Amino acid sequence: MAISIQDLFKYKKPVEIKDDKGEIVATVWIRVLGDYDLSEAYKHGRIESAKTRKELRDTESDEYFAEIAVIEDGSKEDLIELIKQSLQSDFYAQAQSAIDREDIPKTEDFSIDPDAPTLEEQEKRDMAELQSELDYQTKVKEFTETKEKELADRLETIEREQLILEARKALTDLRALSAFIEEVLDQKVFRGTYVDKECKVRAYKDKEEYRNQHSTVKFQLRNAYQSLELNPEELKN
DSSP, X not given: OXXXXXXXXXXXXXXXXXXXXXXXXXXXXXXOOOHHHHHHHHHHXXXXXXXXXXXXXXXXXXXXXXXXXXXXXXXXXXXXXXHHHHHHHHHHHHHHHHSOOOOOOOGGGTOSSTTSOOXXXXXXXXXXXXXXXXXXXXXXXXXXXXXXXXXXXXXXXXXXXXXHHHHHHHHHHHHHHHHHHHHHHHHHHHHHEESSTTSOSBSOSSHHHHHTSOHHHHHHHHHHHHHHHHOGGGGOO
């Protein structure tokens, strides 16, 4: 049967929703988002991140007193650890930018006849590729560990008032990132869950309806979407 062009690369799978006793209570379909919905999901994620950041920077807000103000009584060690956690992703990004990946070994580097490499030659090529990746990851690890040590050494020398200021920013950044990740995932699940195999009728009419769904159901849908997004090649058929 001919496939509609709209269905190309529409990776999807059925998901059996179970209750607390493990009994199937419903079956829905989940599909990987198309470009438009994916763009909208990330846009809403950034909106939530910005809202969270604004609320936590407002020293008169309830969110500030509940989340940020409480850290002022924290120990020096806890404040330093908080700041380190907030910068881990930055250090990793810096490492990826600073460290060049070696070119993936080519078959002709190990084979007398690249068009018909022997099994042993392919094994050697695979081992070289694996070693290249291990070497890269080691360099990244060493880079980030150096940055973390430099940060820790600096934080040990600054006054507590400055340490608290940096910890406030760190916690704000972490909460904003968490809000972004949560919203993006919720948007993906809301937009990618359907009641029919053809994925024409969405299971939820809007985000609020999904937000009010029982946590047990949302947990299963989240896991199903993440699994589908990570393994689309297994679901093409």
